[in-house]
Amino acid sequence: MSGQTRTLTLADVAAAAGVSLSTASLAFSGNKPVSEVTRERVLAAAATLGYSGPNLLARNLRQGRSGVVGIAVGKLSTAFQDPAALPMMDAVSQVLGSAGMGLLLMGDDDGHARLPLDAVIYAVCGRDTWAAYDDLVVRDVPVVVVDGPSWAGASLVDVDHRAGCVDLGAHLHGLGHRRVATVTLEASHPQRERDAGLREVFPDAVTIGACPSDLAAAQSLAGTYLAERPDVTAIVCQSDVQAAGVVLEARRRGLAVPGDLSVAGFDGVPTPWLDLVLTTVVQPLAEKGRATADAVLKRIEGEDVADVVLPVELRVGDSTGPA
Amino acid sequence: MSGQTRTLTLADVAAAAGVSLSTASLAFSGNKPVSEVTRERVLAAAATLGYSGPNLLARNLRQGRSGVVGIAVGKLSTAFQDPAALPMMDAVSQVLGSAGMGLLLMGDDDGHARLPLDAVIYAVCGRDTWAAYDDLVVRDVPVVVVDGPSWAGASLVDVDHRAGCVDLGAHLHGLGHRRVATVTLEASHPQRERDAGLREVFPDAVTIGACPSDLAAAQSLAGTYLAERPDVTAIVCQSDVQAAGVVLEARRRGLAVPGDLSVAGFDGVPTPWLDLVLTTVVQPLAEKGRATADAVLKRIEGEDVADVVLPVELRVGDSTGPA
DNA sequence: GGTTAACATCGAATCGTTTCGATCGAAACG
DNA sequence: CGTTTCGATCGAAACGATTCGATGTTAACC
Structure with a gap:
């Protein structure tokens, strides 16, 4: 009522529900079983207080990941004008999305060094973006390169x-x-x-x-x-x-x-x-995207990833004929 | 040497440099003046230890922001096929980028509810994305809508x-x-x-x-x-x-x-x-993008933002003539 | 009936910073 | 010379969760 309403924390919810902080956390995350009745009591308390769920920044710190994957695409408008880029990006976004991760656009220009990325994809990689690459290596950020060339420490996804x-x-x-x-x-x-x-x-x-x-x-x-x-x-x-x-x-x-x-x-x-x-x-553009996203996810989990080279297929149309 | 090398923290650097943790932090952030000699000592210690700079997730938690702005664009490949979308996105990305923030693509589909976004732009907003909107309101995430319609609590950037x-x-x-x-x-x-x-x-x-x-x-x-x-x-x-x-x-x-x-x-x-x-x-596509990004930045700072409606201009070309 | 196993819950440690307020010495001031 | 001001530094308190290990409690098993 009087004064600035302090930010609600999980601790408040736990207190209101009469359970410990850790139990309240489990009720939300489901990382370990919680009895049905307790879970409901916690969620009810949260609803009553107007608590909108665990603070995501705190979770990120604790878990050591941001849930965000960067994709270097040079100048935005140039990169996306290539109709071949879109289906690939679409697939990447979809696979990452269903893993709960987001895709962040990295232009050539700016200081994305200040963002905590879990991994970076070099897609339509201009020469310019290489500078930032060294920085990523230092910070141990997994890198996946699409359409080569292969870099030390980076996973590769390519077509033949x-x-x-x-x-x-x-x-x-x-x-x-x-x-x-x-x-x-x-x-x-x-x-x-x-x-x-x-x-x-x-x-x-x-x-x-x-x-x-x-x-x-x-x-x-x-x-x-x-x-x-x-x-x-x-x-x-x-x-x-x-x-x-x-x-x-x-x-x-x-x-x-x-x-x-x-x-x-x-x-x-x-x-x-x-x-x-x-x-x-x-x-196989969509497959290229999926392979890229898969590689990213695996690298984030710390697994090793073999380079991928996808096959292509000749399609004979009406634009070629006998000499 | 022996055993797993524990993650380096700023505390390690501070110890190595013989200064307090807080001073070391200031040496990196520059948020308050630090004598030249101390700063150098800290940076030298960091270089020696192989410390790659303050952990960004920790900083985010402390500062209460992620540095990431989401942009809802429906299906990726559809949204970007519109040539009018690109110059705008380009401008948005540029302005946000120079403010040290990143732009995260939000497809219709996925659970971006789990990402800590500082603000969200509704650009080529499909009806589908509205559901997520309520969630943003609850979580007090500023929203900027491009090309209307106006929503309660959202800032608006539009053209006439x-x-x-x-x-x-x-x-x-x-x-x-x-x-x-x-x-x-x-x-x-x-x-x-x-x-x-x-x-x-x-x-x-x-x-x-x-x-x-x-x-x-x-x-x-x-x-x-x-x-x-x-x-x-x-x-x-x-x-x-x-x-x-x-x-x-x-x-x-x-x-x-x-x-x-x-x-x-x-x-x-x-x-x-x-x-x-x-x-x-x-x-004025670029200006629309800039106005959007400006609105986003202001809203993140907690400022109020007036709705913007940019003027358009008729260009008479060669495709119209007397009836 | 005694030993295990599984489950639900809790307390405490941890993630790695930033930032507030205090301290201390030196410079500036009247 | 006494007092104020300022700059540099420090210690400690956040930031808000997740998760490890321990503690009871109850069900299962031979």
Whole structure:
């Protein structure tokens, strides 16, 4: 009544219920059996007092974990624009969520060093985020890296970029293509692996250039290249979005796809701006996310985790045809 | 050497440095002045022992805050597919980040009730997330709602959807349009406001239907409508993505935009799949994000925050013309 | 009927800081 | 020179739970 109402604690509830502090704690957490009648008495007392449950910060301190996993994604808006990122993040969030943990976005910029994270995922990892990595190692925070490269002390979840591109190359070679060009991503582990895979089949593939997974960027890149009327019969892109851009641009210039030019992508994401099925390498995105989350949870429990490399699958669509 | 190395605490550092625990704490936090020589002695001791800084969970408990702000976004992949969401999130993350706070994604599904959040943002708030809202109120967690509706106890950040649509309607009316149709979003506060605004100018506007902010969905919706060869001269969409879909579909059916049909959108986001500038209502997305983050920070400090309604701006592009 | 086992409850220790209030010496002031 | 002020340091009290080990109490078993 008079004066500031002090914060309610579990001790207050215990007193009101006529049980010990420890019993009240058990009534809430259920970590050890409590008789039904006592539990109800405690919960009733809590309801009467208006106690809204154990203080989570106190629990965190005692248990030595925060329940929060960070995910480094570089610049937010860039990272999420990649349609391949979303299904993965979705799966991660779902698995962690059902384990009672939350996913915290870590931009490049800011001082997340001050947040108590139970683990960190390096997903669309820019070079910039590596600095923070050392700090995590010092603080013994488990790290899981998605899409390589492998770091000391970090667990790895990856897909077999290389094999996928080999398959794709073989497919094109089988169709009779001999002169192919490629649109790549900016330098990164997946970029290097995919390129290497393609070059196992076509060592002399022409690199048109690198650009982000962005429709307009790929379109303009393809535009300047196609303007020179090159004699390639196929263009392999390192993402479906790029491939879509190339298809649109080719058509704009009067080239039939796949009649005059075959185009292939990577990822296996929806391409709503195309009316054909893209030939591409399909990543198991959701599974990648789940594997990542599983690795995180295991690492938090202190278990060792073997690196994971998931298989990919070539999907032959309508965007590739005989040379 | 022998045995498990116990966790290092600030007390160990203090002892090694020959100062009191409280002084050691101050040396790290800088919350009160400490002589230069003592600070260095403490930091040196910490470095020698391999102490990686004060335990953040303990600090959180003591200070009564976690440094984490939740953001409710419904299903992750859906929320982030909306290009209008990203610049806002980006701004939120940036402002919070520079205040040393982190942004935690809250999906519909899971038990984020167990995480100690300092505040929660309801952004792309589905009906589903409301249940959790009551819980937040009980626990006295500040809530900021973006894009309405206003809830008891929550701060509000919004843009003037209604006025924007009135302006847009006036623009079309000025061009001579009298029969217009509209593509709306699923029921939500912005949806209702935008519709109401349009109907201030065109009370009899035909509702084509509702769909998510998704190119393909809008395209198919527009397709079935345009197939009936309606006599409308303009279609107003509640998002730019929808508008882009309508433009593409109209052209596919041989209608010139804006010659035969004017099309307008809402948001002011890039539409890379169009070669024209969309007439639209431009939201100040980054500012919306900043305002949201500011409100969050103030509410955490216990300050009261006035609701914010940001102005929008009509951008006349090439997708609308005389009726 | 005596020995175990299982269960419910309790008291006390612990998690590792931050921060309040007091102390002490030195500098500033009139 | 006596008094105030200030800065640096310290000891002790929070912060609010979880959990270990101990203590009765009752049920089960041969």
